[in-house]
Amino acid sequence: MPAIPPKDTANDSSAPIEYDLIVIGGGSGGLATSKSAASFGAKVALVDCVEPTPHGTSWGIGGTCANVGCIPKKLMHHACVVGKEVDHAKTYGWKNVEKKGHDWATLTQVVDDRIKSNNWIYRVQLNEKGIKYYKAWASFVDKHTVKTVSADKNKTEVLIRAPKIVVATGLRPKYPDIPGAEHGITSDDFFTWKNPPGKTLVAGASYVALELAGVLGDLGFETEVMIRSRPLKGFDNDCVEKVMEALAKHSVKIRYGDEAKRVDLQGEKKKVKLNFEKRRKKIQVTFINKSGDETSDVYDTIIWAIGREPKLESVHLDKAGIKLAKSGKIIADESDRTNVDGIYALGDIVEGRPELTPPAIRAGQLLGARLFGCSFQLMDYTGVATTVFTPIELSTVGLTEEQANEEYGADNLEIYHGYFTPFEFIIPQDNDKEQCYTKVICKRNDPRTVLGIHFVGVNAAEVMQGFAVAFKKGITMEDIQSTVAIHPCSAEEICKLSITKRSGNDPKVQGCCG
């Protein structure tokens, strides 16, 4: 444990309050670290605060996942699933279940209520575990001392001090560097946005863009996604193709190859004070393609979903001497140590880490245990499964076919794949039976170790979680194929895979029960 030089604080009322651990950031990683450390008896201070968006949206404790990420996103995704079931209900004989439109205000209200109750639960948990929660902005004074400035209008300053400090400050959405970018919103505003979005342009081609576009399309808003290069880079190409086909079927238009050049409020002559909740003006976007040709279109809302970036300027990491990567993220080693003794970093803010909640939580739990519980266990970032919650979900663990080819060579691999129709779509007639798809990549030679599992279908995340456990244990294709399937369900399609790409046989939908 690094020693802190003793301070003479006997008669000093402004002396820092001493803790065993200070955690900066009360999101997935910070909360997990605090709770873990406290469970081993550490005296913990957790400092969390949110910089409102340019449109004034703000939220409580819990970080991105709980307030403007996974949770509101999944609730809205589920709202769309429910809408689809209502469409299907009539086919099964249900009466008077006709969909008569959707009320955006109701959806955002129930989502907001759920977020607020989560904020409350986190506060109660911190209190129960004896963790001191500062709803305040944190900045380093030196490598053991942090200044907190309360989030209320009093801006009360309190100095706190600890031999160990964890930085888990997460990321915020990027805005493009183009004129008029401020007329767009981001996922930080989306889930509680009061105005129904109307005709919407979503810029970006990764998780956030495609998930939000799927929601908007399913809720009945005219939706366009602007993809400047390729969608879902890093995911298996065959699977991405199915996701994009499904998005098109869910009323999402794709604008390939364009980038936004400028954004203008229609009919706006002079700069007006930003008051987006009241603004009803249309937004004109000028696009430019690779050949330099310009086009334009008019929207009610633009959502920038072009990636996320650190916001560390006001944290004064320089006062502690913490090194940053070129990306602006913090450099930390496999033990989450930064270059400064006693200062650690985890979650999205660390260079090279997956920007996902479960790894941040697990890393936090393990760090707490290493710092205060005599554990030596390090976080293992291999075999982390992930799901894109588009209308037809894509879930994946391990290598894509493209990555496996590169690493092992196509001759050394066997690719099993198959299309299937999930039970949910059998009766509500849909002409495309090949809506869902699964692929397992394994080594060609015995023991045919599985290198990647991919699943595009309904409830893909639920399907993949169990397979991810098996994957982590190093299963073989023999293990998958010799597992007697559960019937009828979608997950059995993975166990039933028998057609390889090498065979050239048709992987289209096979018979259902034998």
Ligand code: FAD
């Ligand atoms: P965060 O959760 O971002 O927490 C950081 C906290 O620190 C924030 O509260 C921030 O305001 C606070 N903070 C920053 N600076 C200071 C300071 N100086 N003083 C005090 N407090 C400060 N991941 C999944 O696994 N599954 C999903 O389905 C999923 N969906 C997502 C959907 C969207 C729209 C987005 C944007 C993200 C999604 N993610 C998802 C990613 C996930 O939310 C993040 O990976 C995760 O929240 C990262 O946790 P973290 O602790 O590193 O940071």
Ligand code: NDP
């Ligand atoms: P990503 O960093 O994953 O991707 C950014 C996307 O924006 C890319 O498609 C990129 O395209 C595009 N882009 C970048 N700049 C521009 C520009 N100027 N104009 C047009 N397009 C641009 O960002 P996300 O915001 O989608 O997600 C951030 C992270 O959050 C994810 O990586 C994921 O880890 C996490 N997340 C997880 C979710 C889940 O688990 N379900 C859901 C949501 C987020 P190009 O390839 O051309 O550069």
